[in-house]
Amino acid sequence: SLDIWDPFDGLFTSVRETSSFSNVRIDWKETPEAHVFKADLPGLKKEEVKVEVEEGRVLQISGERSKEQEEKNEKWHRVERSSGKFLRRFRLPQNAKIDEVKAS
Numbered sequence: 632s633l634d635i636w637d638p639f640d641g642l643f644t645s646v647r648e649t650s651s652f653s654n655v656r657i658d659w660k661e662t663p664e665a666h667v668f669k670a671d672l673p674g675l676k677k678e679e680v681k682v683e684v685e686e687g688r689v690l691q692i693s694g695e696r697s698k699e700q701e702e703k704n705e706k707w708h709r710v711e712r713s714s715g716k717f718l719r720r721f722r723l724p725q726n727a728k729i730d731e732v733k734a735s
Contacts (some may be wrong), residue, residue: 655717657692666727668692670719682734685720688727693718 657670670692672680680694698714723729 655692655719657719657721659721666723668721677734680734682732684723684729684732688723688725688729690721690723690732691718692720 655670655672657668660667668690670680672694675694675696679696680692683691685691693716695716696714
């Protein structure tokens with residue numbers, strides 16, 4: 632048998648699941664008034680993106696882009712747009728006002 636036991640198989644499953652759309656680019660700048668995060672999320676509705684602050688002052692931005700449904704009479708020639716889940720985390724500095732976090 633060519634099956635080889637891999638002790639790491641399945642260990643990074645959650646990383647793989649979120650990495651299919653992990654090329655989400657995010658800029659972070661600090662102004663005198665705020666820390667500002669800007670993310671490129673083309674094709675996503677605001678309802679499909681979740682922004683939250685976890686314990687330990689960690690800002691988490693996550694979401695999912697669904698795969699387009701294929702109709703029976705359609706023939707796809709190429710699929711290059713990413714689909715799947717994404718998750719990015721940023722540890723906020725002490726001067727960030729966590730109770731004033733907002734997303735738009």
